[in-house]
Amino acid sequence: MTDAVLADTASPVTIADLRGDQWWRRAVIYQVYVRSFADGNGDGIGDLAGVRARLPYLAELGVDAIWFTPWYESPLADGGYDVADYRAIDPAFGTLAEAERLISEARNLGIRTIVDVVPNHVSDQHPWFQAALASAPGSPERARFWFRPGKGPNGDGIPNGWVSNFSGPAWTRTQNPDGTPGEWYLHLFSAQQPDLNWSHPEVRAEHEAVLRFWFDRGVAGVRIDSAALLVKDPALPEVPAEPGPGEHPNTDRDELHDIYRSWRAVADSYPDSRILVGEIWLPDIERFAKYLRPDELHTAFNFDFLVQPWDAASLRGSIDTTLAAHAPVNAPATWVLSNHDVTRPVTRYGQEDSAFAFATKRSGTPTDLDMGRRRARAAALLCAALPGSLYIYQGEELGLDEVQDLPAHQLQDPMYLRSGGADPGRDGCRVPLPWAGTRPPFGFSPAGATDEPWLRQPRRWADLTVEAEERDPHSMLSLYRTMLTIRRSEPDFRDGRVRWLPSASDVLAFARGEKFICVTNLSGAPIELPAECSLLLASAEPTAGFLPPDATAWLRSERSQAHDRPSWHLTEGGE
Ligand code: GLC
Numbered sequence: 001m002t003d004a005v006l007a008d009t010a011s012p013v014t015i016a017d018l019r020g021d022q023w024w025r026r027a028v029i030y031q032v033y034v035r036s037f038a039d040g041n042g043d044g045i046g047d048l049a050g051v052r053a054r055l056p057y058l059a060e061l062g063v064d065a066i067w068f069t070p071w072y073e074s075p076l077a078d079g080g081y082d083v084a085d086y087r088a089i090d091p092a093f094g095t096l097a098e099a100e101r102l103i104s105e106a107r108n109l110g111i112r113t114i115v116d117v118v119p120n121h122v123s124d125q126h127p128w129f130q131a132a133l134a135s136a137p138g139s140p141e142r143a144r145f146w147f148r149p150g151k152g153p154n155g156d157g158i159p160n161g162w163v164s165n166f167s168g169p170a171w172t173r174t175q176n177p178d179g180t181p182g183e184w185y186l187h188l189f190s191a192q193q194p195d196l197n198w199s200h201p202e203v204r205a206e207h208e209a210v211l212r213f214w215f216d217r218g219v220a221g222v223r224i225d226s227a228a229l230l231v232k233d234p235a236l237p238e239v240p241a242e243p244g245p246g247e248h249p250n251t252d253r254d255e256l257h258d259i260y261r262s263w264r265a266v267a268d269s270y271p272d273s274r275i276l277v278g279e280i281w282l283p284d285i286e287r288f289a290k291y292l293r294p295d296e297l298h299t300a301f302n303f304d305f306l307v308q309p310w311d312a313a314s315l316r317g318s319i320d321t322t323l324a325a326h327a328p329v330n331a332p333a334t335w336v337l338s339n340h341d342v343t344r345p346v347t348r349y350g351q352e353d354s355a356f357a358f359a360t361k362r363s364g365t366p367t368d369l370d371m372g373r374r375r376a377r378a379a380a381l382l383c384a385a386l387p388g389s390l391y392i393y394q395g396e397e398l399g400l401d402e403v404q405d406l407p408a409h410q411l412q413d414p415m416y417l418r419s420g421g422a423d424p425g426r427d428g429c430r431v432p433l434p435w436a437g438t439r440p441p442f443g444f445s446p447a448g449a450t451d452e453p454w455l456r457q458p459r460r461w462a463d464l465t466v467e468a469e470e471r472d473p474h475s476m477l478s479l480y481r482t483m484l485t486i487r488r489s490e491p492d493f494r495d496g497r498v499r500w501l502p503s504a505s506d507v508l509a510f511a512r513g514e515k516f517i518c519v520t521n522l523s524g525a526p527i528e529l530p531a532e533c534s535l536l537l538a539s540a541e542p543t544a545g546f547l548p549p550d551a552t553a554w555l556r557s558e559r560s561q562a563h564d565r566p567s568w569h570l571t572e573g574g575e
């Protein structure tokens with residue numbers, strides 16, 4: 001590999017940045033899946049009381065913001081991504097007053113709050129959809145959704161061949177009040193999540209009002225669910241075999257940018273910065289970056305890095321493309337190893353083919369959890385050393401693995417249910433956190449709780465509780481804490497530059513700023529670390545100056561690396 005210099009991907013630190021206005025450019029954002037974080041009242045379901053009690057834990061971990069997956073009133077057909085009322089907290093989690101207290105308590109600890117908005121669809125229990133079902137075809141109530149007659153003389157032919165992201169057809173037929181079959185409605189996810197019609201002015205107005213509702217309650221940002229799916233070609237044509245840029249009838253349509261410009265205007269109408277974070281799964285990184293233009297979203301999840309296999313060329317390629325795509329729009333990159341939709345990294349990296357794609361989980365894949373844990377530790381340090389913001393999904397900092405042996409009757413994910421079990425679904429990364437003690441519920445619910453956690457925790461997690469990991473200086477939690485402490489104070493992380501250093505092809509080595517160096521060893525053999533560097537942190541202890549395979553080290557060079565010919569290079573391997 002040759003050394004290369006990448007363009008600045010983030011603007012230099014400004015006065016505004018120091019005041020905190022640009023906090024999101026380098027933030028560490030912790031994702032709380034409320035149902036599984038901590039249970040305050042002992043019913044086996046996580047809740048706001050549980051989160052409030054654990055805020056000191058998050059402060060100590062060193063996060064800048066919490067992103068809450070949907071906490072709104074919901075029948076939970078898709079873990080809360082089926083919202084019945086965007087202005088109410090689900091009673092299982094608490095009340096709106098409690099959410100307001102939580103937002104301000106977090107802020108007092110220096111932690112901002114990001115809420116999830118789900119604009120593509122609502123719950124089938126949402127008053128709009130209930131009104132639509134109760135109204136006639138062609139009525140204004142139905143115009144907020146995608147109702148269509150079926151094909152054929154009896155209308156029993158599906159309106160088009162679009163497929164749900166949870167498998168099966170994207171259409172469900174309704175029943176008329178007299179019990180006869182009626183029109184069909186579109187749902188890109190489960191049948192309990194009817195898609196909204198975004199060319200309807202009321203749909204746009206309502207979502208802007210929802211943004212204000214939460215911004216007025218002090219939230220610092222919103223995460224936008226399925227952000228590239230909202231707009232549909234009104235003719236609802238079939239999906240072409242190979243749609244060109246902007247040609248897909250329900251994904252990444254050009255009209256979306258106009259929507260996000262108006263959302264940005266709402267966010268910018270507040271005196272302090274309120275941010276918009278897009279959930280955008282798009283293979284075309286240039287189209288992806290268009291959403292990050294200065295008058296649109298602030299950031300979007302970088303899934304390109306997450307889906308890569310554990311392979312130096314793939315990871316380096318993804319880092320390069322990511323930084324290069326963000327530079328022209330001057331948006332910070334984001335680094336994401338996990339969330340509530342993907343296989344836990346310890347399990348994913350424990351599999352020979354660790355490449356990932358949404359909705360392609362399979363059970364029974366041979367997994368080496370020790371290897372997975374080593375690689376997940378190395379990946380964490382690699383991501384945290386890159387310029388941009390960093391996402392941590394609850395339990396990632398404990399090194400939890402995917403739970404693949406949940407009892408079938410507990411599985412709830414529509415991805416599992418709609419695929420007839422072919423896809424094991426996402427419940428396995430949503431199992432309640434282990435906090436303390438030696439057996440379930442591991443402190444997730446308070447002592448004396450009668451109800452068990454809503455998903456069964458594996459007994460083997462006794463070693464992975466917060467309590468156990470706090471005691472162990474070599475635990476994943478200790479690694480994350482130290483990593484975030486260094487990341488916060490490291491002066492070389494202040495600008496967005498990454499400079500690759502010469503190294504063997506299965507080693508990733510880059511410098512940031514004057515003297516910081518990050519080395520990841522993806523080869524099968526230990527590599528020698530240079531003598532003129534001191535070790536800041538490593539995901540696995542170097543032995544006699546050699547970094548083991550599947551490990552990352554953070555180093556401080558004695559000499560400046562900030563010029564064209566680095567003074568440093570790795571001696572091992574074939575350059
Ligand atoms: C997003 C969410 C996922 C949900 C889907 C439908 O991908 O992250 O959990 O199932 O949107 O709302």
Ligand code: CA
Nearest residue numbers: 039041045047
């Ligand atoms: Ca509870």
